Amino acid sequence: MGAARVFRILGIMIDHDVVERTIAEALRTGADFAEVYAEDKRNTSVALDDGRVEQVTSGRDRGAGIRVIKGETTGFAHTSDLTAAGLAEAARAAAVAASQGDGGVRTIALTQAPAHRPNTIVTYPEDIAKADKVALMQRVDEAARSFGSEIVQVSAGYGDSRKRVLVANSDGLLADDDVVRLLVRISAVASGDTGMQTGFQSMGRTVGWETFDDLDVEALARDAARQAIVKLKARPAPSGAMPVVIKNGTGGVLFHEACGHGLEADHVQKGASVYAGKLGELVASPLVTLVDDGTMGTEWGTLGIDDEGHTTRRNVLIEDGVLVDYMWDHIRARKEGRDPSGNGRRQSYMHLPMVRMTNTYVMNGESDPDDIVAQTEQGVYIAHLGGGSVNTATGDFVFGMNEAYLIENGEITEPLREGNLIGNGPQVLRDIDLLGNDFAMGNPGTCGKDGQGVPVGDGQPTLRVKSLTIGGTAS
Amino acid sequence: MTDLATGPSAGHADGAELLTLADRVVGQAKPGEQIEAFVSRGGDTEVRVYQGEVEHFVSAQAEGIGIRVIRDGRTGFAYAGTLEETAIAEVLAEARDNVEFGTPDEWAGLAEPDGVPVTDQSLWNDELVEYPTDRKIELAMELERLAAGADPRLRIDEANYADAHGEAAVATTTGIRQWGRENGCYVSLSTLADDGDETQTGFGFSVGRTPEALDLERAAREGADRATRLLGATKPPSKRTTVVLDPLVTAQLLSIIASTLNGEAVVKGRSLFKDRLGDEVAPAFVDLVDDPTNPLAYTATDVDGEGLAARRNPLIENGVLRQFTHNSYSARRAGTVSTGNATRGGFAGTPGVGALALSLVPGTRSQSELIADIDDGLLVQSVTGIHSGVNPISGDFSTGAAGLLIRNGTVAEPVREFTIASTLQRMLLDIAEIGGDLDWLPMRAAGVSLVIRDVTMSGS
Incomplete structure (x- = not known):
């Protein structure tokens, strides 16, 4: 692993030697431990409410947090500037936060840990058209509404995210991860003589779009509607x-x-x-x-x-x-x-x-x-x-x-x-x-x-x- | 500008930089396109002290932009946690792309200037900006010392000092152009009290716009009282009773009531008060007002999350439901005008609706005078699970609680591990008296002692 190696996995693109220099900078005040945590997260969400696709949202968050521990004190600073200068500034801020003292110079050598992935992603949600995500929510809405005439309102939400993470510390640890999440939420309101009642269902997975091959989102929607309708006949709890x-x-x-x-x-x-x-x-x-x-x-x-x-x-x-x-x-x-x-x-x-x-x-x-x-x-x-x-x-x-x-x-x-x-x-x-x-x-x-x-x-x-x-x- | 200034930074006194950024985005609107740019920047400091040492010191900066595009009644939104030029261009392109997938909505649209004058607020203090770091650490240490000395049974789980500063700008193609900034600080304390095998917990806090305004002694005293007063508490038997809510508990109840008076919930059919404007929903002595122009409120603000002037809105007057809170969307759909109640959680979201600084108009008597009239009841000092056991759509209300029994007009033994339950509709109607001890808290509702009849206490 040469010093010129670049961490592209993140789309974060931080040079190996920049990470090492950042940690060394963070240790300058004589700290016991320093850590860089960098992430690049993109997410997409669809909000369907009141029968309308109200909004599709795209978000991007990217930055690094630097932690420095000296004795019993932890100093922490973060930055959305992932250049060498931005990271160094955050490292100094964290070091100052952990200590007012002055220590020596410590260099560190990072060893990349083998990637550990508990599951396999087949289709990244970023490769699925937004129109398909919207269509999924429309199916959910339809399934909940058609479950019973008592259903007067449905709200459905879809969210996906992909977060790429890099962690390195002064113990020489260097590890990365690539986390995908998919979430679906449905809430239904039923109305009857006794007022309104609500039902709720959701599913969340840390895999890709393939999860919908064997997951019946319409059944989830019907269950949310069923709960709301059942509760119209509910009596006060004991x-x-x-x-x-x-x-x-x-x-x-x-x-x-x-x-x-x-x-x-x-x-x-x-x-x-x-x-x-x-x-x-x-x-x-x-x-x-x-x-x-x-x-x-x-x-x-x-x-x-x-x-x-x-x-x-x-x-x-x-x-x-x-x-x-x-x-x-x-x-x-x-x-x-x-x-x-x-x-x-x-x-x-x-x-x-x-x-x-x-x-x-x-x-x-x-x-x-x-x-x-x-x-x-x-x-x-x-x-x-x-x-x-x-x-x-x-x-x-x-x-x-x-x-x-x-x-x-x-x-x-x-x-x-x-x-x-x-x-x-x-x-x-x-x-x-x-x-x-x-x-x-x-x-x-x-x-x-x-x-x-x-x-x-x-x-x-x-x-x-x-x-x-x-x-x-x-x- | 509480709602706009959610991001944490010192910023420039005139907001020129953020306004320029927002203007530049809005200036790219194509014919037929409405654009809103919300830009914020800020920072915060947090010091946690444990046993006389700094456990952590966090210094954080954040900035970002959220862009909303509306075309042909369709809405798209995108955001990024950076103000880099290339990222901003990407956010605008994403928001435009997202428009394609929205369902046309005849009421969709941005806020438009409504001529309501802005009430100036003084939400920024240079004094806090210049406050030295070692004094911040000293405040947290001082708080820990004060509390530790308050009672020999007490341990301090953590003592904190924190401050935050932020500035934000919003600009739209409809002519909204606002900038604001705000800063503030607080100390807080988490306590444990031991007696034999038993441990109870408490907390204390004090909020201020400057460090001088922080009342460390009150925070320490309340942190000690809350933990020690529950030592020896038992589980009470189940029964129906009259409760007196401590001001903090009333503020939590009002926050839930506020969500039933939310114009968006009303127009979407999710409010239990949706068809009840003009109805008596509480006794005639009850007045509920949302007034973010009141400088005493910690959530006071000059403009709302869409950049319209914040204003005083009576929601319940003489027990009669008078109006709901609205942002520009819910108002348009309800056939009325915005009440200046757009809320905003930062650059990563679009405006919602909510109360900004809610309060009951106080009565005249102290809490002990209220208690003196009660033969058999319960003083509720804290509630838990308010978000799991309260349903603002059905009105069902059930929360965990702790407090003191009331017997023959005075407080008696402590009780815990029980619930109190009713419905939101009944609780409003069952209000017996409002205390005179109005207390502004660092939340969107003010506290005051409140007497409510006929609440079910479930214990053993």
């Missing part, structure tokens, strides 16, 4: 604690909130997680094995490398109910003297990386999902969960139920209006008393932490929680 059954592939957000965030090493090291100091302890029902896996085929949270250049991995966090590991980024792993786990992520080149989840899921149990419902005398069945949030220090979390039903005498009966559920993470993990054998991944999610959003996936088999508080209005 109020109080009761058993809750969560359908497969719809409730991974429960684990994302109930324990995922609490297993992020930054919260753990600051003593701001209920799971701090609990390695080796039984923290969940022995039925539960929880995994965070950035390598999962085409899933929404899948990456070749994390945003610190480390190859993603499959990390078992809870095994048969026992806490076996946390998730790590560079800083937290370095402090602990261990390898990072491929969980250092950032929203864009303008953001500092931190510990984040990728695809987080609970592995299969042994129960038949129908038996789980049949064994539940009275309770609530959740067919579609909404978003949620958690306080990692207390473990208290909430999440919304977008589609839910009463369970009466072991059978799913009437639909319920929307509401939040509330619980405490460690308690809920212990209260999982039935786990199905029908594992499925759920809808694509965007996880927010400290003001940054990153794409994540989740999944679980059908399961029952012995007791959760339903935040409805009916007594």
